[in-house]
Amino acid sequence: MSTYKILFLDIDGTILRPDDTMEDSTKKAVQLMKAQGIEVFLATGRPLHEIAEIAETLSIESFIGYNGAYAIYKGTDVLKEPISPELVKSYVQIAQQNNNELFLYTSTHNLLTHPNSPITKEFARKFHLHKNKTYTEEEIDNILGITIIHAKEEDIHRYEQFENIHLSQVNIEGFRHAYDVISDKVNKGKAVSKILNTLQFKKEEAIAFGDGLNDKEMLSIVGEGFAMGNADERLFSYAEHKTTSVTDSGIYNGLKSLGLIK
Template sequence: MKRKLIAFDIDGTLLNSQHEVLASSLEVIDKLKAAGHLVTIATGRSLATAKEVIDQVGLSNYLLCNGGYAFLDHQQVFSNPLNKQELKKLVAMANDRQIDLLYQTIDQVKQQGPFIHERNAEMQKAFNKEQPSYEFDIDGEEAIYQAILFCDRVEEQLFSGQFETIRFTRWGDAAMDAVPSNSSKAVTLEAIAKEQGFTAADIIVFGDGENDIEMVQLAGVGVVMANATDYVKGYADLVTKSHDDHGIWHAAKELNLI
């Protein structure tokens, strides 16, 4: 088979409902690497919150913070941070409305102070067991790639259309990511593909969330997990079984990747 660029989302895709990587998914990744494909993570997580999974699956390529930055062979090759002045405006709006917010730098998760709402602290612990650092100043950071706002879809409308350089992409009903308006998993994945000599037709992606839609549309083959919403499934070239039912392995078999 022709060499492919193959990207995997983490939450709801590589990780099952118990936040574990199935042995069948590890088998697929090992076989893809052995066959010479370029295999990468493509996640909304930062390096701090994705590192454990990256190490477990044994990948040296990873696209993080919804495309805000990316590494090939553990070397950073792409960077697109948030505009700091617009971020300050976003923070002020969130503070006024008592909306919890996290910041993601290249290797840390930070916040200005303790969570206002305990439920959001519990949600954060599911992704990162370490307490976010309170040592944070927007102007003092070299680069801030993403902010996470813990707000529902109704509260999201408060921020919609208020920013020139920031857009929002949801990864669940209770939270959304703030990223540069010219940034997405698809934008960065396409840049990596061009640099590595792949066309869009050579790209295969696996995802489940709304922040995966653009890369599913970009790819020659966009695989969506059965645990995704019907809305996300509507963009799929292939809907596989769920993240609990060996969906990655079944799709890889159907696509003759293994």
Template sequence: MKKPIVFFDIDGTLLNEEKKIPASTKKAVHLLQEQGIHTVIATGRAPKMFYWIQKELNIDSYVAMNGQYVVFDGQEIYANPIDRDRLETLSMMTASNGHGMAYCSHLDYKVSKSNHPFIEGGFDSLMLPYPEVDEEYFKQLPIFQGHLYCGPQNAQMYFDHFPDFSFIKWDANAYDILPKGASKAVGIQKMLEILDIKKENSFAFGDGLNDLEMLTMVGTGVAMGNAVPEAKAAADVITTSSSHDGILNGLIKVGLLEKDVTLV
């Protein structure tokens, strides 16, 4: 039987409230790798935002930008960029309304405006610096995910105007922009097919609204103790929070690690 595969969200899952990787999580991931179990990052972030996490955890495989860009052992296996014309239409609309955009490629990410309070707030929540501004970045490289920065009172007009996009809220005034039907689950399915791993041998850990599809499509979905109620309802198992050894405890709970794991 092929070894299992485990997919980990980043924010609120691999990272604790301080945006750090707990020692117990580093130990747990290392123990999985020692067993030959595949460890994969599954995130809404663009790759440049989590290189440091890959390095600390020795993970070379990921499902990035909510399933839009997938890499296994450092090699691209799936890429689904957003239609450039539709993205330009959306960009023009946000510019005319004074709202902000971000454009995420497989190499970098740029934003449409400088000193925008909602962009600043979104990246502050990730503990990342304000990105470089390039309002035409989407014309230079394939863009796999956008961000919309506007207040909730303004968001509905974008939802109505762009029914071919999904808008997933991840901060008070920030939404991921994806083609309709895109999700982490789509990227995960691509990886399972290529590796010929059966669904029942797949596990996923998550906490947010963009994890719902992932948690329900794998063999065992694990919600963090700090997860939103929707994620807890979608999961098969609920572990402790990301700040209280949630990854380690969850892996023990689903039988992938022994109960007597020590952190030394």
């Protein structure tokens, strides 16, 4: 029996290649882990209501979404941490002042501050965000995650002026103008810790793969953290291992290096 019990996989740049396809080796790796009784979670910044097709392809039923604000284990909620309405209101105001655009995510749909903007439409197409509505303050209490798009480097400090908040640049070519809002108290690492405690697994029994700075807390907290070969270079210091890229069987090769694939 494997000494490992649980595996966390980021989606964009980790499972999905730049052209949004998935390598056969990735599908095989997940299948082999499940056959060994290892629990597999998708751990993403995406809203969970938009990843059904990926989950179905890999036969995965457990998830961390919204960069750690919401986690589900086989249909049961493990945690749900909305962003404070005060912070949401401040971010909407800052975005208006700096001509940035926002995607705000609830548990059932996405709220867009500029739904007709070409750059908003491009982002929605790239990340397959279909359940979209125009943002109104009536939903301010329901926000689980925020992505800032069309942002310039000089805009970043305006959003990071709030305590325990930092931005994570989207690690996808052509979308480096987009930043996920990450809380030091609500992130993928905190969600992983909660799941490990709930399932009574040790961190040494956990593996994770990621490519972006929104994965740094997750890779730091598990026993075997893998940064993809295509990862943001700043992520490598947070990972125990570096594997090959998403276009070169990175997940498969990483798991093979642990002896989980022969």
